[in-house]
Amino acid sequence: MASRSSAVLHPRVFRSVGRSLLLTLPMALWSLLMFTPSLRQSRRDVTIGSAIVIAFMTTLFYLMVRTGNTYRWRRCFFVALGFLFPIGFISALIAVRGTMSIPIERMVSGDTPFCFMVTPMLVIPAAFTRTIIFPGSILPTSSNPHSIAVMIGLWLAMTLVLGKAWCSYGCFFGGIEEGFAAVRKRAKIRRTVDKFAPRLRLIPWALLIVVVALSAALMEPIYCMWLCPFKTVTEYPAVHSVETAIQMGIFIVLFAGLVVVLPYLTKKRTQCAFFCPFGAFQSIFNKINPFEIRIDREKCVDCTLCQTTCPTMALSKESIREGKTLMNCMKCGACVDSCNKDAAVWHLKGTRVGLHPERARLLFLYGAWAMATMFGGSILANSLATMIRFLPKIHSMLLK
Ligand code: SF4
Ligand code: SF4
Known part of the structure; x- marks a missing residue:
């Protein structure tokens, strides 16, 4: 007992705690800067949500610095993002439209929030025909500051510095898979995945080529229309014909298989590793960061x-x-x-x-965590604010 307390009080420990706190300070200030506008709002739900996120992101960064472990603490954030994102997104859809579904014509005309997955499909039609196949406003407006130009500019800056790190520090969809992959202690299926991994790794590349070519030929974001598993937990085309029923069926089967069941059985992010064309596209930038x-x-x-x-x-x-x-x-x-x-x-x-691997890790983490706070942190804060708003309603429903 005595030796334990002396170890806790050892000056080296204090120095190490002090050093970790010092290294965390820039990230704490960054979080404060990001959320100052929200903290200043008069709405209590927004202020509380933002304050929780500042504390959450800063504490996780401190733990990454202090323990030297990146994956465990990053995963806390990433899984929270994956599971809270649909709550915030679906609540916003229901508040605005009253439903999660959207008529297919509005989906084709891009009357949906911008999704980063569409980025590789935009490039060829935009370059050759000056047509943005996923419209929305191209330049920022007062009602839509998250325009396509802003989102693509941010994506480019982030990708050049961090390469494919978006997939583990920013992609809310990946967080859902990582959550299901974390449930089991050991993988139930391992050998089969290992055996076929070299061939399976080629699928996202093939898919990338096919969806980019088809999107350019048909002037439609084909992956979003037919193959995105995450439509199941965000917004989906209203089912009013055989075609839209087939689309919905594909989304549900892909979500259940690649995002829930296979990650649970294999402990791998199977949609990300074997089916995401955007992930393949991001891999290219690993070469230049x-x-x-x-x-x-x-x-x-x-x-x-x-x-x-x-x-x-x-x-x-x-x-x-x-x-x-x-x-x-x-x-x-x-x-x-x-x-x-x-x-x-x-x-x-x-x-x-x-x-100096630790220096390289910290340098990388400053960039990755700044991005995580800016994108994921805002999503977490919005989702928490939504949950706080709904708590009294849920409480009164339970009491009835
Ligand atoms: S994705 Fe990269 S960093 Fe993560 S475990 Fe695999 S090789 Fe390592
Ligand atoms: S880097 Fe080498 S020693 Fe370390 S886990 Fe991988 S194979 Fe084993």
Whole structure:
């Protein structure tokens, strides 16, 4: 007991706590800056939601710095984002339209909030025909500050700096899968996924080529119209014909299979790893951004624990032998945290592998967490405000 308390009071511990607090300070200030307009609002639900998010994001960042563990604390945020996003989004839809469904004609004409998934499908029609196939306002207006131009500008800046990290620090859809993948302690299906992984990894690339080409040919965002599992928990085309019934059926089957059942059985993010064309598109930018995960071959014992842990199959035996991750690495940090030889390391391109990995991790985390706070934090705050607004109604319903 005495030795434990002396360990707790040891000056080194204080220094370490102080250092972690100091390193967390910029992120705390960033959160405050992001949410100052909301804190100033007179609405109590918005103020409380924002205050909770500031405390939540700052505490998680502190824990990442203090413990050296990235994946566990990032996952707390990411899963919360995945499950709270539909609550906020569906509530807003019901408040505005009274329903989650939207007539198919309005969906085709883009009368829906901008979704980042559509980005690769926009490029060719926009470049060759100057047509935005997912309209909405192109430039910001006072009623729609989140215009297509603003969203694409932010996406570009973030992608150039962080590569595919959007998939593990920003994509609310991925958070749902990660939640279901976290339920089981061990994967029920592993060998089959491992066996077919090399072929399965090609599917998102094939899908990307097909949806981009078809969207350009038909001038419609084909993935959104036919293949997006997340329509099930956001907004879906109103079912009034055989065609819309088939669309809805596809969305539900894909959601149940790739977002709920398979992540639960495999502990992998199966939609992200094997079916997301946007994820494949983001992988390209991993080549030109400064941060990556590398395997220090001098320390690695080829146990493949990192490969088993990786939620998106971004490691293979060959890549480990080469000291690299595959192109679809989303920089979640699971492999680094699981490696008990300290061989999987954060790395800043252009430096020696294993040189100051903690510095590389922190530099990356400042960018990734700033983005997470800006996008995901706002979504969390809105969803919490919605829940706070509805609490009295739910309470009175329960008392009836
Ligand atoms: S877990 Fe570590 S030691 Fe094992 S293969 Fe991966 S990098 Fe090498
Ligand atoms: S290789 Fe590592 S950092 Fe990249 S996705 Fe897999 S577990 Fe995450």
